[in-house]
Amino acid sequence: MSSPISRKWEHAVVTGGAGFVGSHLCKALLDAGAAVTCVDDLSTGRPENIAPLLDRPGFTLVQANVAEELPVNRRPDLVLHFASPASPADYLRLPLHTMDTGSAGTRNALTLAHESEARFVLASTSEVYGDPQQNPQDERYWGNVNPVGPRSVYDEAKRFGEALTTAHAETYGTDTCIVRLFNTYGPGMRGHDGRAVPTFVRQALAGEPLTVTGDGRQTRSLCYVDDTVSGILAAAAHGLRGPVNIGNPSEISMLALARLVVALAGSSSEVRYIERPVDDPAVRCPDITLARDKLGWEPRVGAEEGLRRTIDWFRAEAARG
Numbered sequence: 001m002s003s004p005i006s007r008k009w010e011h012a013v014v015t016g017g018a019g020f021v022g023s024h025l026c027k028a029l030l031d032a033g034a035a036v037t038c039v040d041d042l043s044t045g046r047p048e049n050i051a052p053l054l055d056r057p058g059f060t061l062v063q064a065n066v067a068e069e070l071p072v073n074r075r076p077d078l079v080l081h082f083a084s085p086a087s088p089a090d091y092l093r094l095p096l097h098t099m100d101t102g103s104a105g106t107r108n109a110l111t112l113a114h115e116s117e118a119r120f121v122l123a124s125t126s127e128v129y130g131d132p133q134q135n136p137q138d139e140r141y142w143g144n145v146n147p148v149g150p151r152s153v154y155d156e157a158k159r160f161g162e163a164l165t166t167a168h169a170e171t172y173g174t175d176t177c178i179v180r181l182f183n184t185y186g187p188g189m190r191g192h193d194g195r196a197v198p199t200f201v202r203q204a205l206a207g208e209p210l211t212v213t214g215d216g217r218q219t220r221s222l223c224y225v226d227d228t229v230s231g232i233l234a235a236a237a238h239g240l241r242g243p244v245n246i247g248n249p250s251e252i253s254m255l256a257l258a259r260l261v262v263a264l265a266g267s268s269s270e271v272r273y274i275e276r277p278v279d280d281p282a283v284r285c286p287d288i289t290l291a292r293d294k295l296g297w298e299p300r301v302g303a304e305e306g307l308r309r310t311i312d313w314f315r316a317e318a319a320r321g
């Protein structure tokens, strides 16, 4: 496999740049020599994620709600639209904000890209596939989404964002790309954001029972954040319009994940089964043939290695208090 293609950017705008994935993107772009403007309302982001970037030359933080405004002074050549609550706990707490960010926020980010003649990348999600009836999911699968279920505020906002992005490209010729990210984990997540990896790691390190939903047989495919970031930047560098799946095709059940986290953390925690959320997908696994063929990208960090790094980070955070 060749290495993923890259491109030199002058100035990237990252909406949602103070979030988990966004902050890793900001850092990677700064490391590659780009100036970066992070636009974030800190609704679900961690200010600590970007604290180490604030003093770096070329980094600017603009605190704004992208659904209302996108105040950027300098013309970008890349707009990465990553603003959106992403964990179920967050989007269930912020349903209308989530829909505004996916609709008006995406529209504002597209307008900025179009007016600046910049490349635009939409952070979409495997959630557009809903509770899939096909496994693994390739980009031609249209999904199985409940439009009025509790998760719909996120799933449908992202599906609308994809339609809007496509319409913008068709109408104005905006240079767009849609990346469908599958579950990503790593340093920078909030221990209480409700997603499986940070929840299990926090519980294992505290010696608390790991709360597995349902019978734990439902599967996810987990991609380490460094791999997700290199896939996103490869898609940005390529002229590809997508949608393109970015994820790790090795599937793991939630029960197996809980046991692996306990073992890697050297914890004595037990598993406690709790109720499974409504419309929780039974399986989730990307077909990444397109990303492999077009972008020369595939994930490199295996689950054990990625979880070890994540556990180390959570342990260091807990020690810092």
Ligand code: NAD
Pocket: 015, 016, 017, 018, 019, 020, 021, 022, 039, 040, 041, 042, 043, 044, 045, 046, 064, 065, 066, 067, 081, 082, 083, 084, 085, 086, 087, 090, 101, 105, 123, 124, 125, 126, 180, 181, 182, 183, 184, 185
């Ligand atoms: P996150 O909650 O850590 O980050 C989202 C960021 O967006 C936060 O910093 C938040 O404050 C900001 N934000 C939310 N609404 C905003 C608004 N209206 N204006 C300005 N800023 C706003 O989530 P994440 O896991 O880093 O996800 C980032 C993006 O990637 C999201 O668009 C998400 O849908 C997508 N995604 C993530 C995953 C994953 O596994 N992490 C999977 C699929 C898709």
